[in-house]
Amino acid sequence: MKTTTTSHHRREARREAFTPEERRYFHEQALASSRLEGFVPGPQYLADCEAVIAGTMTRDQARAASLARALARDKAAREEVERIA
Secondary structure (H helix, E strand, O other), X not given: XXXXXXXXXXXXXXXXXXXXXXXXXXXXXXXXHHHHOXXXXXXXXXXXHHHHHHOOOOXXXXXXXXXXXXXXXXXXXXXXXXXXX
């Protein structure tokens, strides 16, 4: 069975070729842009970013972790609203 490399996987492979210093620079630039738009990163988000920079977590894993936290917050908020309604 032949596997096909998708453009996503090629992009991820190129990203992995960056040094931690380059990944940190890109991260700082992205955070600066996000902060200008009003985003305030939380400690867990920043920890995930540090893990991506260090190479111990992939970007996909960091996105999944952020999504899981957001969904858990939404669920807790809905349950609280239902509890007090």
